[in-house]
Amino acid sequence: PSVLQLFSTSISFPRLPTRPPTPSAFRKAVPSLCPECGLDARNHGDSPHSPDMSYEAMSQDVQDLLTQLGLVPCVLVGHSMGGRTAMLLALQRPELVERLIAVDISPVETTSNSDFPSYMAAMRAVDVPDDMSRSSARKLADQQLSTVIQDPAVRQFLLTNLVEVxxxxxxxxxxxxxxxxVDKILAFPPRQESYPGPTLFLLGGNSQYVHPSHHSEIRRLFPQAQMQTVPNAGHWIHADCPQDFMAAIRGFLA
Known part of the structure; x- marks a missing residue:
């Protein structure tokens, strides 16, 4: 089966020296098992903008792509918001999903644990004068973001989305x-059906996004769910511990 990556969290996946690009990690993890491709969610990366950011709309986007490219059934791998999109699609159309991997996210609201609202507010507050050089613009934006976001790696990640037009x-x-x-993104649509296929919830040991209290809802919706924790990883498992991340994916797909 093909592997479709939905690594479209609050923005899009960082291309940083300290945070390896996801496609590269996947090519190492599944070189001979199956082909892989990635998808930017609507309003992210190079995908079209839309006023609708519901998980239902994002799930339909992926369903349309899978059908158009003839990639069904597939292995769906999603991190954070992309993970919830993958979960919803598997619940809605289980025949399209051979296996499901949700990376450090659950089908339970995560409002109290998410940095998403503060990131959005910080980005919207950035004010860069016109006609600055790219390096000067990035430096100024970085300074403005730093008043809210202390982690320089996160700031550099967000700055990959600053473009000149x-x-x-x-x-x-x-x-x-x-x-x-934002409220819809941090929640998960209520569902009654379950997904019967093999499912891996890959969790960061230093992350608070998936709490033990979420496990009962995970089991209800995904009765075949396996829980696996990467001890030294935060929310960005694939960036913090890429080798452990790849080993977990490879083991689940083998």
């Missing part, structure tokens, strides 16, 4: 749509 620096992502739908 007609002499002005703007955010590539649709911040207005994300900000308007």
């Amino acid at each position: 007609d002499g002005r620096f703007v955010w590539r992502v649709n911040l207005e749509a994300l900000a308007q739908h």
